[in-house]
Amino acid sequence: MADTDTPKRGFFRRRPKDPSKPGRIAQMVQVYKMARKHYPAVPWLLAAAILGGAAIGVVVGLLLPPIWLWIVFGVMVGLLGAVFMLGRFAESAAFEEMRGQPGAFGAVLNTVRRSWLAEEQPVAIDPRTKDLVYRATGLGGVVLLSEGPKGRTAKMLEKERKRHERVLPNVPITCIQGGEEDGQVPMSRVSSTVRKIPKKLNKAEVLVIRKRLAALGTMSTRPPVPKGIDPNKVRPDRRAMRGR
Structure with a gap:
């Protein structure tokens, strides 16, 4: 029996507004x-x-x-x-x-879009220092983005690069150090830096890569995310950042 309480949408009738979302x-x-x-x-x-x-x-x-x-x-x-x-x-x-919040660089990486898909949780964590490494995949291959001091995260990035190369031997992997030190990429330039990576793959190859990385990122030996690191809490409003 059809639900008579639910109003039907006509062809030219607008979708009802969500009262929880601002206009x-x-x-x-x-x-x-x-x-x-x-x-x-x-x-x-x-x-x-x-x-x-x-x-x-x-x-x-x-x-x-x-x-x-x-x-x-x-x-x-x-x-x-x-x-x-x-x-x-x-x-x-x-x-x-x-700035200064744990997971901030992961939140910025999530705003890149344009054929790039970033993972919400970091792929590598130092439980002691809370240094992080985030990952995104797209037509340019794999991007590994670190968050933390330059000296410490350089070793983490190199370790993750080698680990990914074993699973994806012929896939371009780009390592980016996120931070405010010399040689690092600040948050304001993360999106533009990722977008400038040359496109070397097609959509079918990217889907295969993401399937392989799904298994790599759910290994039971990987440490859990420390408390206080939640990219969802520091993710910027994309509409606000685009001025819409």
Whole structure:
């Protein structure tokens, strides 16, 4: 018997909104507040972008009438520029809030996307120092990203690289040291660094690699995740980081 209490969706009827999720305007307000918290000059920069677009429209309109059309066009361009700037400031603010928290680099690696899939839990952990190594797979092969001081994590990365090469002998493996020391990659550059890795595999090969790594990452001899390291708690809001 059909459930008569559940309303049917028509072809042109919108999906009902989830009351637990904020709307677009509420999201933009949250993004603005987070950016302004870390960068007080954000309101003035956004206003400058909009007014600058309008000024350009006025100048072009004086040369190529009608002026009102170019003013509207300039304001729209200024708004797009302001939204782009707000997204960049929000991304930097999100990194600042995550800085120093265990699992922060794993959370940033999860935001890369674009044919890359990162694992939520680290693949290597030092229970004493809580240094971590995270992994992502994609068309560029395998990425191993460390979190911790340069001297300690270098040995962990090399050990994980050799371990992965035994399972994936012909797969490119890229090791990245995450951190703020010389020679390390800061959180703000992790995504761009991973995206620059050349694509050398196809989708079918990536699926085979992930199946092999699934068994490698669930070995009973691997240590459990120490308490206090939960990438889910420090994962940034992707909508906020994109300024949406």
